[in-house]
Amino acid sequence: MLRHILIAALALIPPGMLASPAHAQAALPQQPASAPNQKAAPAPRRDISGTWDPGNGGIQPLGPRNMPEDGKPEHQLPYTPLGLETLNAHKPSNGVRSVLPGETNDPVVYCDPQGMPREDLYELRTTQIIQTPLKVFVLYEFGKIWRVVWTDGRDLPKEPEPRWFGYSIGKWEDDYTFVVETAGTDERTWVDRAGRPHSADLRVEEKFHRVDHDTLELTVTINDPKMYTKPWVALDKLPFKLQPPNFDVREMMCSPSEFAEYNKIIGNPASGQGNK
Amino acid sequence: MKDDKGNVVHWAAETSNPSDMVNLGWNKQSFKPGDEVTVTVEPVKNGLPIGRIEQVVLANGQILKARVVF
Numbered sequence: 001m002l003r004h005i006l007i008a009a010l011a012l013i014p015p016g017m018l019a020s021p022a023h024a025q026a027a028l029p030q031q032p033a034s035a036p037n038q039k040a041a042p043a044p045r046r047d048i049s050g051t052w053d054p055g056n057g058g059i060q061p062l063g064p065r066n067m068p069e070d071g072k073p074e075h076q077l078p079y080t081p082l083g084l085e086t087l088n089a090h091k092p093s094n095g096v097r098s099v100l101p102g103e104t105n106d107p108v109v110y111c112d113p114q115g116m117p118r119e120d121l122y123e124l125r126t127t128q129i130i131q132t133p134l135k136v137f138v139l140y141e142f143g144k145i146w147r148v149v150w151t152d153g154r155d156l157p158k159e160p161e162p163r164w165f166g167y168s169i170g171k172w173e174d175d176y177t178f179v180v181e182t183a184g185t186d187e188r189t190w191v192d193r194a195g196r197p198h199s200a201d202l203r204v205e206e207k208f209h210r211v212d213h214d215t216l217e218l219t220v221t222i223n224d225p226k227m228y229t230k231p232w233v234a235l236d237k238l239p240f241k242l243q244p245p246n247f248d249v250r251e252m253m254c255s256p257s258e259f260a261e262y263n264k265i266i267g268n269p270a271s272g273q274g275n276k
Numbered sequence: 277m278k279d280d281k282g283n284v285v286h287w288a289a290e291t292s293n294p295s296d297m298v299n300l301g302w303n304k305q306s307f308k309p310g311d312e313v314t315v316t317v318e319p320v321k322n323g324l325p326i327g328r329i330e331q332v333v334l335a336n337g338q339i340l341k342a343r344v345v346f
Contacts, residue, residue: 056346125295141295250295265288270320 041213045175048208049131051247052216052240058124061193062095064220064234069194071096083197083227090195097195102263102271106195107188111254113164115189116182117204119145120220121234122193126249129208136170136178142252149180160184162200173207180206191222192234199226209237216240287325289317296344306332306340 062068067075069092079087091097093104108114114122125141136149149170160167166185173179182204191198207219220235222228279285291297307313313334317327329342 056344059344059346061346250298252293252295262290266290266326269288269324270322270326272322 040215043176043210043212046172046178047131048136048178048210048216049129050216051126051128051243051245051249053126053243054124054218054238054240057238060122060124063192063194063196064121065238066236067232067234069095069097069192069196077196077232078229080225080227080229082199083224086197086227087195090190090197092190092193092195095194100271101267102273106193107190108193108254109259111256111259112188113145114143115164116147116166116168116185117202117206117220117222117234118189118192119143119147119165120206120218121191123252124238125252126243126247127240128249139249141249143254144251156181156183162186164189166202166204176210178208180204180208182206197227198222198224201226211239214242216242285325287315287317287327289315289327289329291329291342292344297342300341300344302340302342306334311335 057065060068062070063075067077069075077083089105091099091103091105093099093101093106093109108118108122119140119142123142127141128137128139130137130139131151134150134152136151138147138149140146145165147165147168149168151170154169156169157167160183163184164186166182168180168182170178170180183202185198185200185202185204187198187200189198190196191202202222202224205219205221205223207221209217209219211217217237217239218235219233219237221231221233223231277285277287291302292300311334313332315332316330318330319325319327331342332340334340
């Protein structure tokens with residue numbers, strides 16, 4: 001039930017994170033987006049550089065946009081026994097398995113890095129892509145995180161050391177589709193906000209398809225035989241719109257001190273845990 | 277706010293993150309201490325004066341929404 005209150009000296013919580021991401025080619029300049037009432041120009045060849053906005057479709061509070069944890073049978077993932085056991089050990093503070101704010105063990109709530117693929121699957125905001133001759137940089141608004149995708153023809157390492165964001169290589173599937181493979185991700189991260197698990201054997205495929213000059217689509221496929229009996233598509237052609245070159249990307253940071261203050265004022269009292 | 281008996285009750289209310297709030301028209305000058313505003317909140321279930329803001333109506337009638345539509 002909603003409640004209307006009239007207050008003097010509004011005690012708002014600072015809106016931080018309290019509510020609780022081919023082969024070598026020459027660098028390409030970022031180009032301006034088309035005017036609003038103008039039909040988009042054709043996609044440039046082998047170019048996904050620019051500042052891209054997925055709109056609210058990238059927020060994904062219940063899990064990936066195409067596979068949210070909402071209790072619907074069509075969104076039930078093909079868990080292995082280990083996958084189900086690991087899922088049940090994860091206590092998200094959103095979705096159908098949501099626990100109270102003070103009881104979650106979501107690592108991102110505690111300001112751990114999202115890692116891959118969660119950087120694509122939760123709070124995916126304005127994203128900048130920079131192409132250089134040997135690698136592609138992806139710069140994310142959430143956490144001010146950047147990733148490197150190697151495009152110098154190397155293979156993924158056979159036994160990669162674990163990293164929060166794994167180890168990524170990219171190739172052009174055709175002139176408008178850039179495919180990134182990622183391995184070696186840290187097992188401590190969750191796949192998404194809903195607590196879907198992954199193992200060190202996880203492989204993530206990201207397919208960036210430039211539809212036209214102003215539109216980029218992202219498809220993300222999860223493949224982890226230890227946790228899932230078959231690959232599943234987390235994002236299916238999530239559209240991004242190209243922003244003007246002078247677009248100023250905001251910052252979106254997780255602050256441990258803000259989180260402590262949030263729990264003291266809101267999270268713990270709301271969870272019946274006192275003001276600690 | 278004042279409760280039914282006239283006692284002042286302090287509420288704590290949360291919003292979304294800065295990116296969302298700026299998109300919804302909020303800024304650091306939207307409020308200052310002492311402003312009288314009307315706040316609609318979704319309260320927590322245990323009855324404490326805590327909640328999530330749905331919207332704020334400023335003294336001049338301006339409405340600031342606080343919920344993002346996915």
